Amino acid sequence: MEKLILKLKEEIIEVLNLQDVKPADIDENAALFGEGLGLDSIDALELIVLMEKNYGIKLKDPAQGKEIFKSVRVLAEYIAENRTK
Amino acid sequence: MTNSIYINTIKQISVQQPLSDEWFDAPVQYADNYVRAIDPDYKQYFTPNEARRLGKILKRALLVSREAMKDSGVANPDAIITGTGLGCIENTEIFLDKLVREGEELLNPTHFMQSTHNTISSLVAIDAKCHNYNTTYAHKGISFECALQDAFLQMSLPPTPSTRGGVKTALVGAHDEMTPAYFTLLQKGEYLGRENQVFAGETAVAMMLSTEKTENAYCKIEAVEKVYGGLRVKPAMTDNQPDYIMVGTNGVAENDNVYFENCAKLFSNVPLLQYKNVFGESYTAPALGVYAAALCLKKGKIPDFLILDTRHKTQDTRPLRNILCYNHFENKNHTFVLLSNV
The missing domain is CATH 3.40.47.10 (Thiolase/Chalcone synthase)
Structure with a gap:
């Protein structure tokens, strides 16, 4: 799980172009949206694309996103359970 | 009676020293046929969170616009009018490239959203929280002049009920970036890179027009x-x-x-x-x-x-x-x- 969390942090930094942010700067238990990293709705779309592209996970219900994108750890757990690649 | 119209401030980022008139005394000279603009250190002007979604042309346009507004003391112009020949061509290329590579699936939204010509003018307006007249002219080699003429005509007229008090200040912009791929295409089309032709450059200019002359008007x-x-x-x-x-x-x-x-x-x-x-x-x-x-x-x-x-x-x-x-x-x-x- 820790390996996946690190990989996910690196992917998030790259896809969201989080300049000057290093994986260690991201608290895997902190909120991704609002507080914490302060991501917004466009970032949510980018994360949906990332999940499908890199892990083969297609979010059918957009409402799921609210729960899945709670933190990097929650996202990593969801990916570990549902990934197809 | 028509109004007088002044250019009170001009800011530029180009192949010359950025945000500066230094070129007037010591222009940078080039031997290449394709030169990218000299970018200032954007970290001095944008927070990492602000900068992360902005491509080159958007950073340049936003910065020269902010500086022109700051210098002229006009925080909320009556009009923001932009001319651009190619728009956000770098983002367009990234978007189209992914479209081809990934079979028209899984496209990143940011590049798509910021690949249109009018992204520039709207971004400047959003940044300035300006809800006034906002228009983009994408007419190849006369894009800037179209924008300037729009501002000039609107500002020349005295206020009427339909113009809601008229346009007294207008931020006129002209923005174009040149990517290596697009340069190659224009070279093949013999628009750029010809023998004896000046180099291909990049443009980011913002000028504040006003019916009131300031002390430092150009x-x-x-x-x-x-x-x-x-x-x-x-x-x-x-x-x-x-x-x-x-x-x-x-x-x-x-x-x-x-x-x-x-x-x-x-x-x-x-x-x-x-x-x-x-x-x-x-x-x-x-x-x-x-x-x-x-x-x-x-x-x-x-x-x-x-x-x-x-x-x-x-x-x-x-x-x-x-x-x-x-x-x-x-x-x-x-x-x-x-x-x-x-």
Whole structure:
């Protein structure tokens, strides 16, 4: 799980172009949206694309996103359970 | 009665020193046929969170616009009008590239959203929280002049009920980036990179126009005119002789000869100035021509490297009163901007 969390942090930094942010700067238990990293709705779309592209996970219900994108750890757990690649 | 219109502030990021008039005394010279703009250190101007979604052209446009607004003391202009030949071409390329590579699936939203021409003007408005008139002109080589003419015409008119008090201040922008891939395409199309042609450059210019002159105003805009179709119609503003004509010569004979022939036809022995030798060629380069002419008027002098006809170098002691900026695009669209000192 820790390996996946690190990989996910690196992917998030790259896809969201989080300049000057290093994986260690991201608290895997902190909120991704609002507080914490302060991501917004466009970032949510980018994360949906990332999940499908890199892990083969297609979010059918957009409402799921609210729960899945709670933190990097929650996202990593969801990916570990549902990934197809 | 029509209003007087002044250019109070101009800010630029180009192949010359960014956000500076330093080029006027010491222009950067290039031997290459394709030169990217000199970007300032954006970390000084944007937070990482602000900058992360902005491509090159958006950073440049936002920065020159912010600086022009700050310098002029106009935080909320009555109009934001932008000219761009190619729009956000870098983001468009990324978006199209992914579209092809990934079989039209899984496209990143950011590049798609920021790949349109009007992204630039709207981003400037969102940043300034400005809900006033906002328009983009994407008309290849005359995009800037279209934007300038829109502002000029709206500002010339006195307020009427339909104009809700009229346009008294307008932020006019001209923005174009040049990617390596697009340069290659334009080179194949013989628009850029030809033998003896000036280098291909990039443009980011923002100027604040106002009906009120500020202490540091650059110049007054006397007239803006566009003529379509090989200059068969004589522009009204050419009835009087200007002191100088700033033309868009670029080293290609068929382009430059249009200027030489038309200037000889319209005027008698008015010395010609150039600017593309300093700023390069791009669809919105004429904005840099207007900037160069405006700076000459503000300083009351013309550097030798802008003077085309060597006979006039250093010998012209007449006081500088006005400069006509004349550009054409493929000898179809001819544009004229007459500037005078203040």
